[in-house]
Amino acid sequence: MLRIAVPNKGSLSGPAAEMLHEAGYQQRRESKELRIVDPENEVEFFYLRPRDIAIYVSSGRLDIGITGRDLLIDSGADAEEILPLGFARSTFRFAAKPGTASGIEDLKDKTVATSYEGIVDKHLADRGIDASVVHLDGAVETAIELGVAEVIADVVETGTSLRNAGLEVFGEPIMKSEAIVIRRTGADAEEPKVQQFLRRLQGVLVARTYVMMDYDCRVEQLEKAVALTPGLESPTVSPLHNEGWVAVRAMVPAKEAQRIMDDLYAIGARAILTTAIHACRL
Numbered sequence: 001m002l003r004i005a006v007p008n009k010g011s012l013s014g015p016a017a018e019m020l021h022e023a024g025y026q027q028r029r030e031s032k033e034l035r036i037v038d039p040e041n042e043v044e045f046f047y048l049r050p051r052d053i054a055i056y057v058s059s060g061r062l063d064i065g066i067t068g069r070d071l072l073i074d075s076g077a078d079a080e081e082i083l084p085l086g087f088a089r090s091t092f093r094f095a096a097k098p099g100t101a102s103g104i105e106d107l108k109d110k111t112v113a114t115s116y117e118g119i120v121d122k123h124l125a126d127r128g129i130d131a132s133v134v135h136l137d138g139a140v141e142t143a144i145e146l147g148v149a150e151v152i153a154d155v156v157e158t159g160t161s162l163r164n165a166g167l168e169v170f171g172e173p174i175m176k177s178e179a180i181v182i183r184r185t186g187a188d189a190e191e192p193k194v195q196q197f198l199r200r201l202q203g204v205l206v207a208r209t210y211v212m213m214d215y216d217c218r219v220e221q222l223e224k225a226v227a228l229t230p231g232l233e234s235p236t237v238s239p240l241h242n243e244g245w246v247a248v249r250a251m252v253p254a255k256e257a258q259r260i261m262d263d264l265y266a267i268g269a270r271a272i273l274t275t276a277i278h279a280c281r282l
């Protein structure tokens, strides 16, 4: 049975459970459940604090985990990223009162408050900056107002929290994060159960980002049409009962679907349809 760590609360937990559900796995019904078995899929899910997941996975007791890239790096645990999942996106930034700092060199001899000490310590050490780092559990934006630190380093998603606290980001982003699948460093990459789990999640990612497009076009326009809809491998082209016409079917990125439909129409394609993909194995 594959043992998988899933975030039990916070920004990662809802979207992670939703993705697993879309991939056909049973998920817990109540937020108090800490562990469930999905016997049909031979998987056991452990609902753990997002910060602890890399530690469990690196111990080898759990095969796989879903966590944030920033949390993995912050933990320093012996685990590695094997698949980015595209949700819980954020950047990790330094911020301060406007006009008090403009680059990393301004951190010298200052105090930085953060919940991600591991990331900040390493970032400063790599650049030879001597600053002190104070660990706070959360709501670090308030640390400046209350005089605990001059600078903070924190997760920024929309920037609302910083704006509300009257703070501004400065310097280059420290890192970009999103939800990821991790496993213990050097664990067997070919393990069939792990591969099957990853294929299922990849199927959800593809189903979310692509739509299926069908249309009819004249044979003379086929090359132009196919250039607009090359598909993942190659489009399916079938003859129509009307001579001189073909039906084409190809996957296209959902974001570009409307533009592609306009372009196909402009070259004479008709009966252009898009349909959602519910699941897929590439």
Ligand SMILES: Nc1ncnc2c1ncn2[C@@H]1O[C@H](COP(=O)(O)OP(=O)(O)OP(=O)(O)O)[C@@H](O)[C@H]1O
Pocket: 009, 010, 011, 012, 050, 051, 067, 068, 069, 070, 071, 088, 089, 090, 115, 137, 138, 155, 156, 157, 158, 177, 178, 179
């Ligand atoms: N708006 C956001 N706030 C917090 N985390 C976010 C946000 N957007 C994306 N994330 C990502 O979610 C993960 C943090 O999740 P979570 O909120 O559960 O952690 P936490 O804030 O450290 O935990 P806690 O709830 O104990 O404060 C990180 O990978 C982070 O990059």
Ligand SMILES: O=P(O)(O)OC[C@H]1O[C@H](OP(=O)(O)OP(=O)(O)O)[C@H](O)[C@@H]1O
Pocket: 137, 138, 139, 140, 141, 154, 155, 156, 157, 158, 159, 160, 161, 162
């Ligand atoms: O850029 P924004 O969209 O405002 O999101 C970022 C904010 O959200 C997170 O806090 P969270 O709600 O997790 O509280 P915490 O600080 O107590 O962890 C993070 O620590 C920032 O404060």
Ligand SMILES: [Mg+2]
Pocket: 010, 138
């Ligand atoms: Mg939080």
